[in-house]
Amino acid sequence: TRQEPNYLVPWQTSEVTVCTGSGAVLPDGFILTAAHVVANQTYVQLQKVDDPEKQIANVIAVCHECDLALLKPKDPKFISDVEPLVIGNLPKLRDTVFVYGFPIGGQELSITEGVVSRIEVTCYTHSKRELLAATVDAAINPGNSGGPVLSTKNELIGIAFQALENAENVGYVVTPNIINHFLNGYKKFGNDYKGFPDLGIYKQELSNPDLRKFLKMKDQHTGVFVTKVLYNNSSYGLLHKDDILLRIAGYNVANNGTIKFVDNLRTSFMAAVHQFQVGEIIEALVLRDGEEKKLQIKLIPVVELVPLHQYDIRPKYFLYCGLCFQPLSLDFLTNWYGKDYYKYAPDELVNEMNKGRAPSKKRREVIVLAMVLVHDINVGYDDLVGQILKNVNDQRVMDIEHLVSIINSVPADDTVRMRTTSNSFFTLPSPHSAEAIEAQQKITERYRVKQ
Numbered sequence: 001t002r003q004e005p006n007y008l009v010p011w012q013t014s015e016v017t018v019c020t021g022s023g024a025v026l027p028d029g030f031i032l033t034a035a036h037v038v039a040n041q042t043y044v045q046l047q048k049v050d051d052p053e054k055q056i057a058n059v060i061a062v063c064h065e066c067d068l069a070l071l072k073p074k075d076p077k078f079i080s081d082v083e084p085l086v087i088g089n090l091p092k093l094r095d096t097v098f099v100y101g102f103p104i105g106g107q108e109l110s111i112t113e114g115v116v117s118r119i120e121v122t123c124y125t126h127s128k129r130e131l132l133a134a135t136v137d138a139a140i141n142p143g144n145s146g147g148p149v150l151s152t153k154n155e156l157i158g159i160a161f162q163a164l165e166n167a168e169n170v171g172y173v174v175t176p177n178i179i180n181h182f183l184n185g186y187k188k189f190g191n192d193y194k195g196f197p198d199l200g201i202y203k204q205e206l207s208n209p210d211l212r213k214f215l216k217m218k219d220q221h222t223g224v225f226v227t228k229v230l231y232n233n234s235s236y237g238l239l240h241k242d243d244i245l246l247r248i249a250g251y252n253v254a255n256n257g258t259i260k261f262v263d264n265l266r267t268s269f270m271a272a273v274h275q276f277q278v279g280e281i282i283e284a285l286v287l288r289d290g291e292e293k294k295l296q297i298k299l300i301p302v303v304e305l306v307p308l309h310q311y312d313i314r315p316k317y318f319l320y321c322g323l324c325f326q327p328l329s330l331d332f333l334t335n336w337y338g339k340d341y342y343k344y345a346p347d348e349l350v351n352e353m354n355k356g357r358a359p360s361k362k363r364r365e366v367i368v369l370a371m372v373l374v375h376d377i378n379v380g381y382d383d384l385v386g387q388i389l390k391n392v393n394d395q396r397v398m399d400i401e402h403l404v405s406i407i408n409s410v411p412a413d414d415t416v417r418m419r420t421t422s423n424s425f426f427t428l429p430s431p432h433s434a435e436a437i438e439a440q441q442k443i444t445e446r447y448r449v450k451q
Helices: 176-192 209-214 330-337 347-354 400-408 434-446
Strands: 002-005 013-017 031-033 045-047 054-063 068-073 096-101 110-123 130-136 148-150 156-163 171-174 201-204 224-229 244-248 258-260 266-268 281-288 291-298 318-320 323-327 367-372 389-392 415-420 425-429
Touching: 054 176, 068 176, 096 156, 096 171, 110 266, 130 156, 130 176, 156 176, 318 400, 318 434, 323 400, 330 347, 330 367, 367 389, 389 400, 425 434
Parallel strands: none
Antiparallel strands: 002 013, 031 068, 045 054, 054 068, 096 110, 096 148, 110 130, 130 171, 148 156, 156 171, 201 224, 224 244, 244 281, 258 266, 281 291, 318 323, 323 367, 389 415, 415 425
């Protein structure tokens, strides 16, 4: 069972729902499955093929970025009679594969056969991160998620995790190198495993020969043009805007941003970065003002201004005199405005989501006035819902913790003055004033807010 967070009423959770998936037993007694099968879980049970009994399981580790999770049965004997799977190598194109699982439409084990049709860096729907994945033409349906994908040698060469909507028999598989990154990272770091690092840059392809000449690239040079380096990310302070990234982690970068990866597989240069754990150092070769420079980059997780999908955490919010402020995120937008949020959400929120989600020294979150719980103290302010808070008492708001700190620092005899990015202006009494304390109490009682 699971309970999704409720961004519409952040002090509550949504109703309890049931989700089913599949999994693969590994040699060390763990069960590998898809992270979205156990995301926001409240209770997990296991059931084996041909066994009506169920066993309680604990979630040991989760990496939502690569949509993988490790489970362990409460009683290790539960899987003692199950032969564990050995992880194989990255499959080759046209290799035959078998997808095992329990998809909708029946109770028994389903096995579908197909071939590997594509291997490339692609978007993982669960996290919106782009990582290496294999495409197979075996059917992957709801319930298959987390199920093992085996080679003709019965080796585990992937975990089924998503299918392409409005297409027949186009399924996606987490590849062995991504699985091993997750398992090795957990073994090394335990609960401090941080997932997959990112360079934190935006780039432009360099297919135009005149542009390459203008940028002082020689005939032997290939690479991509760095258009932006994100604040507080791996490359910040090392790579510069207008650099040309020629080589990364020993792989030459082509003008279209690809590298020759395993077995001459050509895919995005980020596949090379994703081989490494957070905290490790990789070498980059760049062309800067016509001169080659070697850089040592210490890898960290991606840092974003507007987070994408988040799981297993409660939404952050701050309720003050009936005004509820929340950080902007993709989950916030989809909860408030639906899957097609870009059609219905205020333009400035969509723009913040789309313009790069890059943090800065003065801005770590985008704070939105999400709702107004109407009371005499805030009458007339409900028209401001959906606007982005910019300043409070002439201080730029960096994140929600900073917002709380600013407001709580206002003396009881002073006024809280707020201005949005749309230049709307509104005031409220200090939270330490008798008027605000009384209003806050009545609002939380009237609207049944659990603080």
